[in-house]
Amino acid sequence: MAVGRAEKPLDPASGPVQRFAHELRLLRQKAGSPTYRAMARQASYAAPTLSAAAAGDRLPSPAVTRAYALACGGDPDAWERRLAEAAEETLRFREGAGAGDGGTSAPYPGLGRFEAEHRERFFGRDAVVDDLAELVGRHGLVAVVGASGSGKSSLLRAGLVPALRDGRAGRDGRAGQTGAAPSAIRILTPGEHPSRVDRALFADDAVVLVDQFEEVFTLCRDRAERAEFIDLLTGARARVVIAVRSDFYGRCAEHEALASALRPATFLLGPMTPEQLRQAVVGPAVAERLIVERELTARIVADVADEPGGLPLMSHALLETWRRRRGRTMTVAAYEAIGGVRGAIAHTAEALFTGFDDVRARTARALLLRLVTPGGGTEDTGRPVARSELEDLDELDHAEEVLEKLLRARLLTVDDRMVSLAHEALIGAWPRLRSWIEADRELLRVQRRLTEAAEVWAALGRDAGALYRGSQLESAREAFTANPVLRTVLTSVERAFLEASIAASGRERRKAARTARTLRGLVAALSVLLCLALVAGLAAWQQSRTAERRATEAEARRVAAVAATLRRSDPRTAAAECGRLADRRPAGDPGRAVRRRRPARRGPSRSRFRRAGPRPQRHLAAAQPGRPHAHGGGAGPHQALGRGGGPPAPRPGGSGAASGGHRGGQSRHRHGRAADPGGGAAVGPRRRKAHRCSVRAAGGRRGRLVRRGRADGRRTRTRGTGPGVGRARGPSPARHGPGAGGDPGP
Incomplete structure (x- = not known):
């Protein structure tokens, strides 16, 4: 494609004609910079006519403007409206030029501030300037505290700076006297990184003015950096004057050195008095040879007197009234046409915003909200932004064009490549902007944190350790990735930061999932191994029990065989072998139910099973006269004594056999009968148990056992089993052998 001849440069700030031509050139650049010959083939006008429309010498006709827009792919209706606005603005400028010298120079700054070169237009603060200059001469650090819109910035620049240059603030502190002017006067604002300020600015005999000091608390998030900057101010050898909003003055007490100095x-x-307000209204107009109607002055003073922070609103209303003046006279009709002090800003902003189409309206909203910091318990504040940051909004359509229009309307200001709101009064005075802030307050907080984090990430060389994680990442992801429209309000650095954070989070989640799966596999494997170990242990234990039981059974069979052999020849040895067998059985073995007999004691013993020698046993029982004891007669070891003390006569019909027992008068044994060698009663020789005796009382009376003796010498009690019957237990001949009882005692 052929490249046409280079066009002469244009200055958009020189007037509406060149500004409109500059916008036409931007439209042609976005269309790919086609040549005017190529554009002429699509339009019904020649190439020189189209070129003259963007030359900046005069405004083109509406038809040429529509043809130019169609050739570049623009909206012809929108460009025709722009042409009408430029023509109206040109007419106002021509009227101002015919009013006299200086008529084209606005006497009021609008939402902006008075600068040092505007000292001839700065009225109503003479006494305040003198008092402030005196205070600066007496102290090294001075704070100017006032509400938003009270005129602090204009006081420092258009009031204090000229006074310092005139030497009205010497070291002696006497205002009004001419002294030595400071070697240098420097003005700065803290911004987001106040510690980056050059230390050389705080030289000896210099005066440093720190405007918008509240940015130390609203924009600077690093406490260490904030403390470093405050220490620089309090320890500087130069005189320092800070201007801080009254709602942030309490934050100055957080730093002991700053609080002591202030x-x-x-x-x-x-606020200004009514007389001072009158001077501020009339003085700048008289300086520019203009006339202000008295009724207009009275109306403005009355409206601003009850308006907190109303100086920027008043200045903007006066500026709009001046633009609509009639000749050299500023009229009440023009003031009412703009809506007064409160409605002037909204009128200007709405007039500009309604001229945008939907795409440009979204872009304007994104740009304005980026210039606002939502307050946390305080009022919302402006946020100065580097112009490069706004230019980095590459997904916003027509961002540069909308920004230029906001600057021309003086809703925004540019200073040292920093773009900011013309005044924070715009936040409260424009209802549309206020509604945007309230609707997106939480989103704005998330966006501010994202912007700061992205800047740190970029400053660290895109270090992965500075990426978002956890709840911060989730809030940013939910706010900007779910809505494609909101994604366009991010800069390229912010988008790259968010995308890198999401990617890193995904990698960490996948790694964590792999680790969790590995751990679950290990736990499952360990569980299986543990179950196998338990099963093997139980099997081994069962096998051990089985082997032990079999060994015990084998031993029992062996012992049983031995006991069967020794039962008749050596019963004691057989019983001992059976006891040892019972002790070797497991605790749960039912074979232990057969209890082992108590082993015999060595030496002389009083056991009921073994005796060292024959001892007599006594059984004293109450019996009725004439009735014998229920035990067989003879000289056996057991005897029952009657009342006479002698042995009772045996019952007839028996040959030494017992004729008693349970109620029947007989003595019974569980394992048969055996003859006592001593001629006593029959007992069981196969079991070593105590012989049971029964005594039945004569005459049907219930017998009472008085005493029963045992082989070991202890006493026991028995009870009768029926009328006249008692029981006693003593050594058995089957247990101790014949004659073990000896002779009966008394």
């Missing part, structure tokens, strides 16, 4: 050197700037 205690005797705080200058409180209050």
